[in-house]
Amino acid sequence: MSLNETLQEHKDTLLAALADAHHERLGELLPELRSADIAEILEEILEEDDDLPVAQALLECLPLERRANVLGYLPGEEQLEITEAMPDEALLLLLEEMGSDERTDLFKVLDEDRREALLRRMARQEREDLKRLASYEEGTAGAIMTSDYVAIPSGMTVSQAMMRVRQTAPDAETVYQLYIIDAEGRLAGTLSLRQLMVARPGAKVDDIMIKDVISMAVDAEQEEVARIVARYDLLALPVVDADERLIGIVTHDDAMDVAEEEATEDFHKGMSIGQLEDGVSRVPLWSLYRKRVTWLVLLVFANLFSGAGIAYFEDTIAAQVALVFFLPLLIGSGGNAGAQAATLMVRGMATGDVGVKDWGTLLGRELLVAGSLGLTMALAVAPIGVMRGGEAVAMVVAMSMVTIVLFGSLLGMCLPFLLDRLGWDPATASAPLVTTLIDASGVLIYFSIATAILTGV
Amino acid sequence: MSLNETLQEHKDTLLAALADAHHERLGELLPELRSADIAEILEEILEEDDDLPVAQALLECLPLERRANVLGYLPGEEQLEITEAMPDEALLLLLEEMGSDERTDLFKVLDEDRREALLRRMARQEREDLKRLASYEEGTAGAIMTSDYVAIPSGMTVSQAMMRVRQTAPDAETVYQLYIIDAEGRLAGTLSLRQLMVARPGAKVDDIMIKDVISMAVDAEQEEVARIVARYDLLALPVVDADERLIGIVTHDDAMDVAEEEATEDFHKGMSIGQLEDGVSRVPLWSLYRKRVTWLVLLVFANLFSGAGIAYFEDTIAAQVALVFFLPLLIGSGGNAGAQAATLMVRGMATGDVGVKDWGTLLGRELLVAGSLGLTMALAVAPIGVMRGGEAVAMVVAMSMVTIVLFGSLLGMCLPFLLDRLGWDPATASAPLVTTLIDASGVLIYFSIATAILTGV
Numbered sequence: 001m002s003l004n005e006t007l008q009e010h011k012d013t014l015l016a017a018l019a020d021a022h023h024e025r026l027g028e029l030l031p032e033l034r035s036a037d038i039a040e041i042l043e044e045i046l047e048e049d050d051d052l053p054v055a056q057a058l059l060e061c062l063p064l065e066r067r068a069n070v071l072g073y074l075p076g077e078e079q080l081e082i083t084e085a086m087p088d089e090a091l092l093l094l095l096e097e098m099g100s101d102e103r104t105d106l107f108k109v110l111d112e113d114r115r116e117a118l119l120r121r122m123a124r125q126e127r128e129d130l131k132r133l134a135s136y137e138e139g140t141a142g143a144i145m146t147s148d149y150v151a152i153p154s155g156m157t158v159s160q161a162m163m164r165v166r167q168t169a170p171d172a173e174t175v176y177q178l179y180i181i182d183a184e185g186r187l188a189g190t191l192s193l194r195q196l197m198v199a200r201p202g203a204k205v206d207d208i209m210i211k212d213v214i215s216m217a218v219d220a221e222q223e224e225v226a227r228i229v230a231r232y233d234l235l236a237l238p239v240v241d242a243d244e245r246l247i248g249i250v251t252h253d254d255a256m257d258v259a260e261e262e263a264t265e266d267f268h269k270g271m272s273i274g275q276l277e278d279g280v281s282r283v284p285l286w287s288l289y290r291k292r293v294t295w296l297v298l299l300v301f302a303n304l305f306s307g308a309g310i311a312y313f314e315d316t317i318a319a320q321v322a323l324v325f326f327l328p329l330l331i332g333s334g335g336n337a338g339a340q341a342a343t344l345m346v347r348g349m350a351t352g353d354v355g356v357k358d359w360g361t362l363l364g365r366e367l368l369v370a371g372s373l374g375l376t377m378a379l380a381v382a383p384i385g386v387m388r389g390g391e392a393v394a395m396v397v398a399m400s401m402v403t404i405v406l407f408g409s410l411l412g413m414c415l416p417f418l419l420d421r422l423g424w425d426p427a428t429a430s431a432p433l434v435t436t437l438i439d440a441s442g443v444l445i446y447f448s449i450a451t452a453i454l455t456g457v
Numbered sequence: 458m459s460l461n462e463t464l465q466e467h468k469d470t471l472l473a474a475l476a477d478a479h480h481e482r483l484g485e486l487l488p489e490l491r492s493a494d495i496a497e498i499l500e501e502i503l504e505e506d507d508d509l510p511v512a513q514a515l516l517e518c519l520p521l522e523r524r525a526n527v528l529g530y531l532p533g534e535e536q537l538e539i540t541e542a543m544p545d546e547a548l549l550l551l552l553e554e555m556g557s558d559e560r561t562d563l564f565k566v567l568d569e570d571r572r573e574a575l576l577r578r579m580a581r582q583e584r585e586d587l588k589r590l591a592s593y594e595e596g597t598a599g600a601i602m603t604s605d606y607v608a609i610p611s612g613m614t615v616s617q618a619m620m621r622v623r624q625t626a627p628d629a630e631t632v633y634q635l636y637i638i639d640a641e642g643r644l645a646g647t648l649s650l651r652q653l654m655v656a657r658p659g660a661k662v663d664d665i666m667i668k669d670v671i672s673m674a675v676d677a678e679q680e681e682v683a684r685i686v687a688r689y690d691l692l693a694l695p696v697v698d699a700d701e702r703l704i705g706i707v708t709h710d711d712a713m714d715v716a717e718e719e720a721t722e723d724f725h726k727g728m729s730i731g732q733l734e735d736g737v738s739r740v741p742l743w744s745l746y747r748k749r750v751t752w753l754v755l756l757v758f759a760n761l762f763s764g765a766g767i768a769y770f771e772d773t774i775a776a777q778v779a780l781v782f783f784l785p786l787l788i789g790s791g792g793n794a795g796a797q798a799a800t801l802m803v804r805g806m807a808t809g810d811v812g813v814k815d816w817g818t819l820l821g822r823e824l825l826v827a828g829s830l831g832l833t834m835a836l837a838v839a840p841i842g843v844m845r846g847g848e849a850v851a852m853v854v855a856m857s858m859v860t861i862v863l864f865g866s867l868l869g870m871c872l873p874f875l876l877d878r879l880g881w882d883p884a885t886a887s888a889p890l891v892t893t894l895i896d897a898s899g900v901l902i903y904f905s906i907a908t909a910i911l912t913g914v
Binding site: 256361377 | 461489491493622623626627632633650651654655669671686687688689690691692709710712713714716717720721723724725727728729730736737738739742745746749750752753754756757758760761763764767768771774775778779781782783784785786788789790792793794796797800801802803804805808810811812815818819822825826829830833834837838841845888889892893896897900
């Protein structure tokens, strides 16, 4: 991935200043750049230019806090590359400075030996926290949460809580949502800083807090976390363990990243592409090949059913070669309508707009819409049928069109529900899978109708 | 869309309490429900049950602030239905209570006469604000921003600013990010409440504010707004007019909604479905038909090229009907590979991972990956070619597979860039469009190779 023009300019100026060892100029430039942008420039230096020393030199020009931020924005591969040559002490300082969620992500990309060495040098509490956060399974609430939240012990007054906020401000991921915990560490309620600011200083937090808190189990899917944050417009979502104890929060920005990541995954799944570990412009070619080839080859074999169908009707085809003329059109149209129906369901299920129990209603709706689509397309194709093969062929083609489009749409619509029922991801009902299934059934439908009408069987 | 189980229970209890006019019970139940959930229950009462009086009765049980919130969560159609019977005074009270962005959205769904009547009764400043916000084009930053932000005049001290925050707290959309404006109303800097809280009370905000603020032009696309909020992890993004004057902010929750909406639109576009005005389970059938039929019928005609190709090679086909056996397989495989390549580019461009100038690099990568995919699939299909038609047919099929997959992938990859160049949305490079184009070219490639090899021409 190459940089956009503004970033490219910044990069050029930075590299020139670095080359001249013009520290004053660097000191002016760097504070003006945002951490996300510096990370992107670093990424290009590491990847396109393959120049680790320059990347390291650039990173070292930043103050510690900035360096930790920038490092947090880098993808795993680049994090590993740039930290490999770093002495343990330097890396420890950086890890300490990072937010607990980013620290954990970085920690996870390091190799076993390095991790052990680092853990040994950490303070006990920090070590326990890191080990715990690193232990949650990828894709769950636990793996994206941070432990840097503001916890207010039940029983505190508003002014005590305010003092606690001021003390925690530099370290917490957000100070705008506070969590009140009881003596057992259970989540008792929540307060926004806004509510705290307008409350009477002597009041007890327990009396003004909101008791009915939306929270998430630590092993909940990250997709669900993103959905809840979006639905209730939350700044942060608290995460609790099996005993209802508060163990972390997921902030709105991380929830938004998850939503984007999950949408990308679904886009790719929709075309039978496996989950890529990085953006399409950066992922290794071999990996891109593997993620694409599996389903393509499977579908080659599935497509043999279409071939078998054709072989079965070889006599009908030999007698009326004009029928082949309409084959791609008919199976293509059925595939398109079916892929539309599948996508509408898959996306509806992902956004929570469609639930499994809406199945019956949606089937009725699809029946009407797909029937109308099939009729429209049959009308469009009928005149061409007359032109190319006469009225009988036109009738065969029109009838096949209605049947294939209707059948394809219903298949496309039902498949995501069926997959969900089987415990699979509904997004497996990809366009390639749906069109391949419709190809095979379309061939059967078309030539069956043709055989019946044209040979009068 | 039907409710999930918990909400269904809540709905049943609420309706029972309403029917018995059991106000005490309602007074206990309602505060426990979130506005987003009450809105969903209302939506179902209006749609599935078609029971406006019950919906109105339920809404009237809520305190004014709650009522305004719930109304803000309803889709436009339901907002119109439920406000139609409301007297102007009641609606005015609700509008006053709503956030400025939600007020504007509601205002826009009302009919002309109602809008005029309401505007006449509003205070001048409120009227101007509403008219201005309603004037921005849908899909731009202006149409999603709110004017309820905390503006701090340049020159204020930290303690004065803090006082301002406390005063504005009940009305502002967020008090956690403050915007410092100069005498001309231009955005001079920004401060987080967190920074303000730890600053010395006597300090000037101008001395501690961050001067280099990320802001957005009022006519910027909403997609871009969502992308910037996600990239820089913002709580809110300030929106400025052509003179750099601050006129609104877009908060993180609205940016997240936009990101979801845009992803859904791209999902649908990816299957050639037009933009739906509501979720798939709620959109009127006629509209769903129209949004799906356009491209399907266009593609019927495009598919005629495949037919024409077949007609052209009728002699080759008649001489070797076994060739038809492999037709769906070959064009299907090419279409699948091409749709994969197109989707990878379209999604990459939408998330900002792929830029137009990366085209060259990506073409090289696709050449390698698609070549390997083609070879793999040719190897998979070759033995079947031998079985069904002998070695010559196997060779034709294998060669066609490599060529069609390679050609299809490159076409699918390039199409989004080409469309973008022409000023179209790259997402127009949908799976149906790509596969239809590949169907036609695949037919030509396959039968050309077959004619050349089998007839020795």
